[in-house]
Amino acid sequence: MPQFMHTPERHPGRAPKRHEGPRGLRILVAIVPFIAACAPAPFQRAHPDATTADCVARLNAFDTAVDLAGLASADLRRIDGFPALRSDRFRASFRDELDGMPRDHPRLAAWLEHLLALGRQARAIEAERLQALAGATTLPALDALEDCAARVTDWDRQHPGAMRRLLANVAIPDDYRWSARILGLYLPGGAWIYAWDAGERRLDLEAQFAGISAAADPATLARLAPAPVAVPTPDVAALVPAGTLLPTTAQPVVTPDVKRLPPTPVFAPLRAGGLQDPGEFDPARFVYRPGTSDLAGTPADDDATGSLTAAPTDAPPVTPSPAPAGAGSEAQDYPETAVSVPMARVVDPVAVVAGVNPDAIPATAPRFPLPRDVLGIPRPDPGTLAALFREHAPILRLVRTHDMAPTAAADLPGAVMATGNTAVPFGIDTGNPTVYVRHALTRQGSRSLLQLEYAAWFAVPKPGDSGERTIDGLIWRLTLDEDGSVLLADAIPACGCWHIAFPGPRLAPRRARLEAIDPLTQPVGLPEGSGRLELLLAADTRHIVGLRRVPAVDDRNAARAARPTANPNAPETHYTLRPARELATAVTSGGQAFFGPQGIVPNTERTGRWWQWTSGIRVAGSPRQWNRQATAFAGERHFDDANLIERHFMPHSGAIAPP
Numbered sequence: 001m002p003q004f005m006h007t008p009e010r011h012p013g014r015a016p017k018r019h020e021g022p023r024g025l026r027i028l029v030a031i032v033p034f035i036a037a038c039a040p041a042p043f044q045r046a047h048p049d050a051t052t053a054d055c056v057a058r059l060n061a062f063d064t065a066v067d068l069a070g071l072a073s074a075d076l077r078r079i080d081g082f083p084a085l086r087s088d089r090f091r092a093s094f095r096d097e098l099d100g101m102p103r104d105h106p107r108l109a110a111w112l113e114h115l116l117a118l119g120r121q122a123r124a125i126e127a128e129r130l131q132a133l134a135g136a137t138t139l140p141a142l143d144a145l146e147d148c149a150a151r152v153t154d155w156d157r158q159h160p161g162a163m164r165r166l167l168a169n170v171a172i173p174d175d176y177r178w179s180a181r182i183l184g185l186y187l188p189g190g191a192w193i194y195a196w197d198a199g200e201r202r203l204d205l206e207a208q209f210a211g212i213s214a215a216a217d218p219a220t221l222a223r224l225a226p227a228p229v230a231v232p233t234p235d236v237a238a239l240v241p242a243g244t245l246l247p248t249t250a251q252p253v254v255t256p257d258v259k260r261l262p263p264t265p266v267f268a269p270l271r272a273g274g275l276q277d278p279g280e281f282d283p284a285r286f287v288y289r290p291g292t293s294d295l296a297g298t299p300a301d302d303d304a305t306g307s308l309t310a311a312p313t314d315a316p317p318v319t320p321s322p323a324p325a326g327a328g329s330e331a332q333d334y335p336e337t338a339v340s341v342p343m344a345r346v347v348d349p350v351a352v353v354a355g356v357n358p359d360a361i362p363a364t365a366p367r368f369p370l371p372r373d374v375l376g377i378p379r380p381d382p383g384t385l386a387a388l389f390r391e392h393a394p395i396l397r398l399v400r401t402h403d404m405a406p407t408a409a410a411d412l413p414g415a416v417m418a419t420g421n422t423a424v425p426f427g428i429d430t431g432n433p434t435v436y437v438r439h440a441l442t443r444q445g446s447r448s449l450l451q452l453e454y455a456a457w458f459a460v461p462k463p464g465d466s467g468e469r470t471i472d473g474l475i476w477r478l479t480l481d482e483d484g485s486v487l488l489a490d491a492i493p494a495c496g497c498w499h500i501a502f503p504g505p506r507l508a509p510r511r512a513r514l515e516a517i518d519p520l521t522q523p524v525g526l527p528e529g530s531g532r533l534e535l536l537l538a539a540d541t542r543h544i545v546g547l548r549r550v551p552a553v554d555d556r557n558a559a560r561a562a563r564p565t566a567n568p569n570a571p572e573t574h575y576t577l578r579p580a581r582e583l584a585t586a587v588t589s590g591g592q593a594f595f596g597p598q599g600i601v602p603n604t605e606r607t608g609r610w611w612q613w614t615s616g617i618r619v620a621g622s623p624r625q626w627n628r629q630a631t632a633f634a635g636e637r638h639f640d641d642a643n644l645i646e647r648h649f650m651p652h653s654g655a656i657a658p659p
Contacts, residue, residue, distance in 0.1 A: 052155045055148030059083035062123065062145060069591060071129040073584065074599030075627040076122045079115070080169045082156065084149035086118035088627055089172045090441045090448075093642035094375065103163050110374045115170070116153050120146055125584050132587040176636055290393035290435075290532075290575060368484040370450065377441060378450045389437050389577055392452055392478050392486070395534040395550055396435075396575075411472070411542055413456040413575065418588050424603050425592040428459035428471060433575035436583060438626065442479060444645045449487065452478045453626065455494065455580060458542055470604050473623045474542050476535065479645065481506065488649070489526055489533070491544055492639055494601075495622055496629030499639065502526045502547060507649040520637075520648045580626070599628030 048056070060083050066072050076086035091114050101108045127142050156162035370378040380388070396413065414430035440451040454476045461470075473494030481487040481504075490501040500521040503509065509522055527533070527549045536546030586594040596602050604622045629639040641647070 048155055052152055055152050056083060058145060058148050059152065062126075066126045066130065067597075069130060069133060070597055071126060071133065071587065071591070071593055072597045073122045073125045073129075074595060074597060075584070075625050076118045077172050079166065082115075082152075082166055082169070084119050084152045084156075085112075085115040085166070086122045087115055087170045087172060088118065089638065089640050090443070090642045091115060091118065092170045092172050093443055095167050095170055099167050103157060103160055106374050108163070109157070112153060112157060112166075114375075114377075115166075116149060119149055123149075125581070128585040129587045129593055132585075132589070133591040174630070174636055174638065176630060290390065290395070290577065369482050372448075375448070376446070377448045380439075380450065385439060388450075388452055388480070389439075393435065393437075393532075393577060394454060394476055395532055396456060396537060397534055398537050398539040399545070400539055411458045411460045411540060413458050415576075415578070416457055416471075416583060416586065416594060418586070422588075422590055422592075424470075425588045425590070426471060426586070426594055426601070426603075428457055430459055433573055434578050435575050436578050436580040438580035440477075440626070440640065442640075442645060443642045444487070447482065449482070449645075450480045452480070453580070455583075456575075457494070457623075460542070471601055471623060472542060472604075474537070474544075475626075475629075475639070477639075486526060488645060489547075490520075491535075492629060492631055493542065494624065494629075495620070496624065496631045496639055497620070498543070499631035499637065500544065501648070503649055506652050507645070508652040510648055510650055584625070595625040599625035 063072075063078065063083055076088055079085050079087050091111065094111055098105075098108050098111055123142065123145060156166065367384070370380050370384065373379055398411075412428075412430040413433055413435070414428040415432040415434040416436075417427055417429045419425060419427045434457075436455040436457070438453050438455075440453055442449050442451055455473055456476075457471060457473045459470075460472045474491065475494060476491045477489065478486050479488040479490075485504065485506075487504050487506055488501060489504075490499065492499045498521070500523060502525060503522060504526045505528070509520075524547060527547060529549050531549035531551050534548050534550045535544050536548070537543065538545050583594050592602060594601060598618060600618070601623045627640045631637045631639050637644070
């Protein structure tokens, strides 16, 4: 029986009457049944067969076990009453246009298959987390559970009432807590305080970008980004793990006299010596160039996480061009088995040590437009994804800014590793520079577009002089147009704060959104020309303070020689591309996941949360998982909003549309 507490309202200058409290309690108790009657009741399937009912119970039991262990996957949301399915903002965005369609319509069937695929993905991740905690012998057979999920979904597909309830429940709630906003007086004035603070930060960021853009003298750029640090001579055998791949059509290069080592698991203990101390290096400037990638052979996954998996051989074909509404072939199911990327070349470790940049190896250009399913959703093949990730991987250049302390060390990116310390379960191995990749989806009007996400995780000092370090991250995302060109680039710290965008020439900002309380910061547009994008990061904050194109490999030596203060012989550190799914499944032996049940990285609390809680963002300032990143303190915005482009941008009047 629920207990109700009532605090009587007090009127200035008048004490409450003795009967106000009990009467108010009686009124509240009296209206509770009416409130409950208005609330949506849990979905109950009408007379399912015994096997279907048993399958529903099994799926619910699995979810309960995951919740009790605190290992639920937060990026894909459960749908009330539909334990076989999961949703995200992109898939939920199809709800209105599918509402009212016959239940046997190909588009509705394809959409349902997408939700089922997300459910499989979430259960696979949660099962891996449980296995790391409890051991395989205590877990139900995942194959049998997926058979149950398919059976329940097939039952729902045949019942109009179930489909109507699914369409009503599939929407994703926002990641803002209005209870905190109300208690924090967000509406009377808090929103405007956040808007003012965001405006000040925006002006400061635009000034930094303008300063770099105005520095036409290469010496000035070199002063802002001093010479790169010399990398300690590594063990050649450990430089490039076995299976490290680069997309290319060239034949594999094999060096038989070099021993190759297997890659280190993301949750393996740190090697001897612990975390590499950034203070050991000259913090002036660090350049991280895309080097090797290890994107093949990862567990099966789908669009939301960016694994590289092959389409099943028995799947129906997909259309070779964007499909209009209601047209196209049958939708493919998501693949179940991972395979090696076919267009790949093993990097020669000796050549890397000798200074030959892997960028010199030409990548096979993907063919556009990409295949699409009946919903018009891009379905790139594994080789295309590998090539796209390699082609668009950015250069990270950490620079000293004018307000950075002279003795401050740079925050370095690295691989996420378990520390063995229960108080701080995860750390960053800066001796192993790594960028984690995944692909996602978004919409521009009726078009569905492919996105490439790159996440660099950094070891950063905690506030104060304790010498302890915590974790922060930077997310760099590219939205590709239908012809493969970059339509939009945007970035956030892993906390979701301070969302900035760099529109391509086909987009123009909406003036109304620029004047709104939560405008999207747009310091500059995408640099024109060819060459790899280089992100200039403030070495102590990881904020992007500049963006430019780097000359092609053949022209880079000439460009370096033209900079008088740069060292043309300075080596560059190469980072490895790894699938972001490794982070989703990383669990310590004590049962601590890298992404907690709310998607937040544990033990990463910032002091700003003590006053930023009034924004409604849970544990504001802490890094969090994809699909859980609220990006506006004033107003509401999420990094994975399906209508983000259409909301903030419009087609540029002079732009050439893709064919």
